[in-house]
Amino acid sequence: MATHLIVVEHQSGKLNKASLSAFAAAAKVGGDLHALVLGQGVGEIAKAVAPYAKKVHVGEHAGVKDRLAQPYAKCITDVANAIGATHVWAAASNAGKDLMPRVAARMDAAMASDVSAVVDEKTFKRPMWAGNVIGTVELTTAKKVITVRPTEFTAPAAGAAGEVASVSVDPGASKMSFVKFDAVVSDRPLLQDARxxxxxxxxxxxxxxxxxxxxxxxxxxxxxxxxxxxxxxxxxxxxxxxxxxxxxxxxxxxxxxxxxxxxxxxxxxxxxxxxxxxxxxxxxxxxxxxxxxxxxxxxxxxxxxxxxxxxxxxx
Amino acid sequence: MKFLVTVKRVTDYEAKVKLKADKSGVETAGVNMIVNPFDEIAVEEALRQKDKTGGGEVVVCSIGSADATAQIRSALAMGADRGILVKHDGAIDPFHVARVLQKVVEKEKPDVVLMGKQAIDDDSGQAAQILAELLGWGQATSANTVTLEGGKATVVREADGGLETVACELPCVITADLRLNEPRYASLPGIMKAKKKPLDELTPDALGVKVENRVVVKGFEEPAQKKAGQKVADVAALVDKLKNEAKAL
Structure with a gap:
């Protein structure tokens, strides 16, 4: 049976709702859904996704305070291996696109980017050539990494809250450091969330x-x-x-x-x-x-x- | 500083994308082929950074059929110093692209690898990040501004909801986003010179990489077509339709 790990994205203390699309896509394969929240002081984010997962793993460490691809890829891979994940998922947001190929390399897994449909546990549809063509791709490795096009999957209905448990993570040595984030400040809804x-x-x-x-x-x-x-x-x-x-x-x-x-x-x-x-x-x-x-x-x-x-x- | 820049031969973004009659792939017969636009921006950035950091070398690498020589020559005509074609016919997935590039990096030892943030044909956007992980290097994707100083690259990235600045120790991998720069046009003397610049040919085999794709494309289809809409005469008619027909207000 498949075991899924969904990497949950958050920004400025708020859950990025695009992550819910990854739960929806993983549910189409079937199996156990685990979630991973990395950061510092992210208890609220973990609670917010608990209704969608069997278990939420919370990895808090100073080295993952900022979302940097190199330390994140190591922590995600360690947790995925520890729970025996067959599939690791994230939304195809800018952050997911930056991070997940690196996770795939570290896990020695094949990856499908920006999928628009799940055919079965190893086969996915994805837009190519700017969406002018839809390709069906098969991932032939035992472990698989997938990013999900959020607009193609409706957020799942909330179920009973899953267990929330902390997991120790070790970001390892990194050649990258965070300098700053200049947010675009606006009172309007986010483009991805707007009606x-x-x-x-x-x-x-x-x-x-x-x-x-x-x-x-x-x-x-x-x-x-x-x-x-x-x-x-x-x-x-x-x-x-x-x-x-x-x-x-x-x-x-x-x-x-x-x-x-x-x-x-x-x-x-x-x-x-x-x-x-x-x-x-x-x-x-x-x-x-x-x-x-x-x-x-x-x-x-x-x-x-x-x-x-x-x-x-x-x- | 030494730069390794990758260029991919892709269908022109202005050409209409059509599937072959047997749906085995996208029709390329009679379609103009270009350097992936994001890779062109990466080439331009390498040329500018080479000047800014007091010289060095810009090496351009493409993985593909012999036809990809044309795309390497375009980059040489812009001003790159020499080219490497890793000759491979047929499909190659992002993991194996990264494995081949890892071997090229080990041979060439660049300070910075510059790539486009995605190729506009398969839109995967994976090879650069996989390469960075295989090498154990830092990465900065979707670069908007690059500063190379003090043994590190400080890169402003186009992130969700704003601009993120990260620093990577050199060597590192950087991918170009649209607004990093505006690539120059090759000059006529540039095009003439490019013909004489060195262009080496390698193969994945010679680099010790066996291409056994782990992402296999099983088929292609056309996307669902949207049904044709209607024109309305004026604002009143539009508001009426939105309210009563589409129920969108």
Missing amino acids: VIVAAGRGVKGPEGIKTVLEPLADTLSAAIGASRAVCDAGWAPNDWQIGQTGKVVAPELYFAVGLSGAIQHVAGMKGSKCIVAINKDPEAPIFQVADYGLVGDLFKVIPELTEAIKKAKG
């Missing part, structure tokens, strides 16, 4: 366009704001806002693509959204091919009108 996203394309013409036109719409809908690569490259928005093949992959209930042409690389990051609205003055823009509703028009006129109309419609 509604308003995304800016080059049509917004500059940071002023985002501030004066898109922000009021986002405020009305309690939405997160995202952007195309062109907008981030131009410095009109922080890099952290980028949605697409090389940025974030999102799947909110409602996605507004505003002044956004819909390049393949962008669409790869948002086409899983439940309802897509495109507003663009170019009727030929490729974004209209993926939109559920398209409106051809000047965003500087349409968006303020839309903001008012939505306010009224919501009463």
Whole structure:
């Protein structure tokens, strides 16, 4: 029977909900689900994931206070080997992408990145070529490492809380050190968690366009704001806002693509959204091919009108 | 300082991706092949860092068929000093890419290995981190800014929710993200010179690596197509649809 270890991610004392997708994917294989929380003062995080696991292992050590790939890979591998894990999972977040290949190397395990479906205990589907192709891959090693595309797996229902137990970890010698983290400060929901996203394309013409036109719409809908690569490259928005093949992959209930042409690389990051609205003055823009509703028009006129109309419609 | 930069031959990101008729893989006949864009950024970074740190050497390595020589030559035309082609026909998984690179690193002894953060064909993003672990080196993925000073690399990384700065003792492995730099275009004299720069050929066998893939691609399929949407006439119609049809408001 399979034994799973799910590496739980957290930031600034809060659970990264993307981690729950890894529990959901592991449950599809079947077997026992163990979770691992590394850090310092992470008792609350362990409690938060206990309803999804048989057992939560909590490894607290000064050497894993900051999430660095080298010491983390050693601790994760040690715990995985100690419990006889057959599968080690994490969300395909930036942190998961950084860390898990290193875990795979250390465990001498094959790895599948960013999987979108579980076929059986060794076979997985994953998007390739920016999501233009879905590949089915088989991992032939006894131990397997998998990162999970969070938007493709619904968070599991909470069960009875599993046991929480501390585990001693030894980060070993490391050639890496943490210097600092500059968080993007925002009152808005995180892109990955938002129910509604308003995304800016080059049509917004500059940071002023985002501030004066898109922000009021986002405020009305309690939405997160995202952007195309062109907008981030131009410095009109922080890099952290980028949605697409090389940025974030999102799947909110409602996605507004505003002044956004819909390049393949962008669409790869948002086409899983439940309802897509495109507003663009170019009727030929490729974004209209993926939109559920398209409106051809000047965003500087349409968006303020839309903001008012939505306010009224919501009463 | 000495830099080892990896380049992968991939389909042009502007080309339409189509499966072969028998779905055995992506059609490459008649498709333009390029240097993986993230690898191009890695080459540019190595060239700039070589200048900043007072000279050295930039060695470019590709693993692939003889055709990958073209991608090595593009990097040489940008200004890299010499090339290594590790000739291998057919599939090779990230673990074996890393094993081959480990052997190349042991031979070349670079101070920094620079790679793209992912290849835009298989989108795995594994080889650099596996390589760092096999070597016991530090790693900095998704680099936005790199400073090489005092025997270490200080790297600003594009992380979830902000920018993270880490320091790695040299030697180390760094992967390039989009905004690390804007790669230069090769000049005509650069292209001419590139033809005369040394390019060695090796094989995984000669390096002592037996390629027995542990990630095996069993098949490909097209993603599910989204059904065509509809255009609406005005804001009132849009709000009506969102509220009453999609029930999204």
